[in-house]
Amino acid sequence: MGATRVTETLVLSLLLLLSGSSATQRKKTRAAPRMPRKQMVFYFHDILYNGENAKNATSAIVGAPAWGNRTILAGQNHFGNVVVFDDPITLDNNLLSIPVGRAQGFYLYDRKDYFTAWLGFSFFFNSTLHRGSITFAGADPLNKTRDISVIGGTGDFFMARGIATLMTDAVEGDVYFRLQVYIKLFECWYLV
Numbered sequence: 001m002g003a004t005r006v007t008e009t010l011v012l013s014l015l016l017l018l019s020g021s022s023a024t025q026r027k028k029t030r031a032a033p034r035m036p037r038k039q040m041v042f043y044f045h046d047i048l049y050n051g052e053n054a055k056n057a058t059s060a061i062v063g064a065p066a067w068g069n070r071t072i073l074a075g076q077n078h079f080g081n082v083v084v085f086d087d088p089i090t091l092d093n094n095l096l097s098i099p100v101g102r103a104q105g106f107y108l109y110d111r112k113d114y115f116t117a118w119l120g121f122s123f124f125f126n127s128t129l130h131r132g133s134i135t136f137a138g139a140d141p142l143n144k145t146r147d148i149s150v151i152g153g154t155g156d157f158f159m160a161r162g163i164a165t166l167m168t169d170a171v172e173g174d175v176y177f178r179l180q181v182y183i184k185l186f187e188c189w190y191l192v
Helices: 002-028
Strands: 038-047 059-063 082-090 101-109 117-126 131-140 145-155 161-172 176-187
Touching: 082 117
Parallel strands: none
Antiparallel strands: 038 082, 038 176, 059 082, 082 101, 101 117, 117 131, 131 145, 145 161, 161 176
């Protein structure tokens, strides 16, 4: 009986030693952080329709709470407003630069107690630089910088996955804002 206990103890000790060493080896051989396969920076310029700027407007309020209207963003952190947009995308922060594509989608203000939005949009490219689209979605807490997900793409960006870091580059009241969009693609079947 004593020899059996010694054998069991040795086998158990050996198993514990082997399982501990394999866990240590796994920690040592863990893969390095993934680096983006492609990085790009674009700017998109949003000009909200305010009842007087129909010629230049690139976005419009299409849904408003009962206390709001469709030409002025509602009070209470714009809660309840839904805005659709078709904004120019440029390579620099100048609104008058030649567009390389369009940002098309919507944002909605989704909290009464805090200034935040939810975004769903695509960048559509049709230039000598890029062809196809990149699709984005996510919550936008409207901090100085924030990340949203790259959830797909077409053309040059087929099956794209990654992160887009948004930074508000300029604001002029409730009518104009410019976002810098720093895109980091980690997966894409066809990279330019």
